[in-house]
Amino acid sequence: MTVEERQARVAAALAAKGNGGAAGGGNGAPTRFAGQDHTHRLLAMVPPDGIQQIRSKQEDKVYVWPHLIASEFIALLAMTLLITVLSVLPAFPLRELANPNITPNPSKAPWYFLGLQELLRYFHPMIAGVTIPGIVGLLGLMMIPYLDRNPSVRPDNRRTAITLMTFFLLGAGMMTLVGSFFRGPGFNWVWPWVDGLFFEL
Known part of the structure; x- marks a missing residue:
């Protein structure tokens, strides 16, 4: 027609x-x-314009490829470049061969273990080396999902998790700083601006 x-x-x-x-x-x-x-x-x-068309609400979606993979690959290249520059430009000479007859003083663990070494100044080795990092640390991490069951992602609604993480970071950071900069010969207390700095990476 x-x-x-x-x-x-x-x-x-x-x-x-x-x-x-x-x-x-x-x-x-x-x-x-x-x-x-x-x-x-x-x-x-x-009229055709008077017919209301109901459409489903379109949600924002980001696909793994190429969006996520491309971002992660760029971050990988940037980190590789940074590590390469830090490995080539600064001069990090090797130290002399280790002498088993001479123990360096102070004898410190790597910086990421200095917090545990600092605990040895206050507790028995069984408590500082096994109980606190093993039982308290591992069990504490496993209990966090059961202690804080709030599914919200807003900081105001996650006070329990934020409080626990804040105390953990403050304690670990304080122990690491004290063991790194405030312990000298014999692992005794020193002031770095008076007695010098006894810290090596």
Whole structure:
């Protein structure tokens, strides 16, 4: 059906409605148009813009490839470049061969173990080397999901987790700093600005 035929049918239907149904014989029968095999009753005409289309809300999605993989690869290249520069440019000479007859004083562990070495100044080796890092540390980490069951990611709603992590970081950081800069010969207390710095990476 062409546009002209559709407009003619609409005009005829409106005229029949205005005449009180005279075009349909006055008995309310549906109007039959020329070239029409079936009768149809015109109910209403709704413009296409008036039909509301309900669509699902589109969520923001980021695919692993290429977005995540590309970002991680760039971070990998940047870190590799930084490590390469730090390995080539600064001069880190090797020390002399170790002499088993001479023990360096002070004898310190690597900096990431100095916190545990500092605990040995206050507790028995069984407590400082096994109980605190093993039982308290591992059990504490395993108990955190059961102590803080809040699924929220807002800092205001995660006070328990933030408090536990803050105390842990403060304690570990304080022990490491004291063992690194405030322990001298014999692992005794020294002031670095008075007695010197006894710390090596």
